[in-house]
Amino acid sequence: MGITRRFALAAGAAAFALPAFALPTLAHAEDTPIARSHGGAILGEGPLWSAADNTVYWVDIRGKKLNALRLADNSAQSWDMPDLIDWIVLRKSGGFLVAILRTVHALTLDPFTLTPLFTIEADKADNRLNDAKVDAKGRLWTGTMHMPFKEKTAAFYRIDPDLSVHEVDAPYLCTNGPAFSKDGRTLYHNETSESFVYAFDILADGSLSNRRVFTKFAEGVGLPDGITTDADDGVWVAHYGGSRISRYKPDGQLDFDIMIPAKQVTSLTFAGADLDRLFVTSAAQPPVDADDPHAGTLWEIPKALLRGHKGLPTNAFAG
Numbered sequence: 001m002g003i004t005r006r007f008a009l010a011a012g013a014a015a016f017a018l019p020a021f022a023l024p025t026l027a028h029a030e031d032t033p034i035a036r037s038h039g040g041a042i043l044g045e046g047p048l049w050s051a052a053d054n055t056v057y058w059v060d061i062r063g064k065k066l067n068a069l070r071l072a073d074n075s076a077q078s079w080d081m082p083d084l085i086d087w088i089v090l091r092k093s094g095g096f097l098v099a100i101l102r103t104v105h106a107l108t109l110d111p112f113t114l115t116p117l118f119t120i121e122a123d124k125a126d127n128r129l130n131d132a133k134v135d136a137k138g139r140l141w142t143g144t145m146h147m148p149f150k151e152k153t154a155a156f157y158r159i160d161p162d163l164s165v166h167e168v169d170a171p172y173l174c175t176n177g178p179a180f181s182k183d184g185r186t187l188y189h190n191e192t193s194e195s196f197v198y199a200f201d202i203l204a205d206g207s208l209s210n211r212r213v214f215t216k217f218a219e220g221v222g223l224p225d226g227i228t229t230d231a232d233d234g235v236w237v238a239h240y241g242g243s244r245i246s247r248y249k250p251d252g253q254l255d256f257d258i259m260i261p262a263k264q265v266t267s268l269t270f271a272g273a274d275l276d277r278l279f280v281t282s283a284a285q286p287p288v289d290a291d292d293p294h295a296g297t298l299w300e301i302p303k304a305l306l307r308g309h310k311g312l313p314t315n316a317f318a319g
Contacts, residue, residue: 009073022128033260033299036279037071037076038106041296045226045279046087048130049271049314056271056279058298059085065203066098068297069279072274079112086129090146090316092138097317099129099142104159107115120144127154131267133178138318139206141168141187143175156189158206161319168208169200175228177267179235181250181310188214188235190224197224197237199252214252217242224279226267230309238265238280245280247309258305263292278306 006113042062049056056069066079066088088107095108103124107177121127121144121163132142138161140244145153155170156178167199170190177191187200187208195217200208216234217224220243229235234255235248243263247255277300284296 006107013041030302030304033258033280033301033305035090035294035297036300037067039262039294039297040284041065041067041282041298043266043283043285044296044298045266045283047226047267047269047271047298048088048090048280049269049279049282049301049311051088051273051314054273055267056298058099058279058281059088060296062088062196062285067298071277077099079109080088082114083172086127087132087142088234089132089134089140090314092316092318097140099132100194101128102144118165120157120165121155122155125150130154130174131178133180134315135187136184136315137206138315140317140319141178143178143189144173145172145174145176146191149174150217159317159319160206161317164239165207168206176225177237179227179229180228182231182233183304188227188229189264190227190237192225192240195223197227197235197248214267215248215254222265225265228268228270228311231275232309234309236268236278238267240264240266240283256307258301260299261273261294262297262299263289264295269314273287274304275313276306277301277313278282278311 028185041060047058054071058067064081068077075255083100086121088096088098098107103119104117128146130145141158143156146153155167156167156175158168173193176192180187189198197214199212199214222239225238225240227237232252237246244257244259246257249255264283266281270279284286288295
């Protein structure tokens with residue numbers, strides 16, 4: 001995995017404000033997810049909570065946009081990106097890391113600057129990066145996917161603070177959803193194409209062992225996509241094509257579902273000062289059914305539906 005030369009990319013991205021709104025048909029906030037964005041994101045994904053900014057960030061991969069919802073006043077903002085933006089994570093030294101196709105960049109928003117750092121799978125033009133999380137030790141975990149969604153040419157990686165890249169599991173068709181147990185010893189990760197959610201033990205040196213099936217989605221409930229974990233070691237999984245999110249107990253047993261007014265549910269994150277607000281992304285990838293008018297919306301789950309569960313703090317990449 002080669003390190004590219006570092007340079008600042010003046011992307012000329014246009015930033016524009018979007019008004020916050022709620023759909024009138026979703027007025028019963030006590031028991032129905034609340035729209036927190038306009039719909040239509042082609043592939044809304046990767047929500048990220050930043051306590052320092054009091055903001056939820058998320059990407060529209062195929063729409064080539066980074067989005068932000070500021071919780072203080074429910075104002076929204078978007079930035080155009082130069083190509084497919086796969087994910088965004090916090091960086092301890094300031095700003096963010098984002099993945100654009102197969103290259104990881106440092107990002108600042110004011111002023112808007114992208115600085116390429118390194119490329120993963122530079123020799124695989126049909127692959128791109130897909131989903132990422134940072135663990136409590138400041139290491140970045142991310143995987144790739146085969147964009148035509150046909151061949152197992154993808155893999156799962158750990159990036160250490162020195163920017164070294166380590167393949168930790170392969171092969172995959174579509175990696176998704178890394179998340180960690182509260183004690184940091186277990187990693188959850190998906191092979192979306194086969195409906196498997198795996199659990200791994202994280203060893204002291206950062207390698208993975210004891211891969212096992214945490215759960216497998218049944219037919220008719222969609223495919224496992226993004227994952228987050230809560231302070232009670234519950235595992236929350238988005239159902240792509242299943243119109244729901246699910247919470248699983250630490251032993252892999254289904255605890256409960258929450259239905260989402262969109263079919264292509266992609267990922268989720270806890271947010272807010274007390275980490276007691278849950279935001280869920282969705283997609284409007286063609287073909288979108290006529291009975292899915294809110295596809296591509298960012299949703300907030302009412303607290304009554306969370307049954308008292310709260311999230312874990314967002315970790316920042318240490319490099």
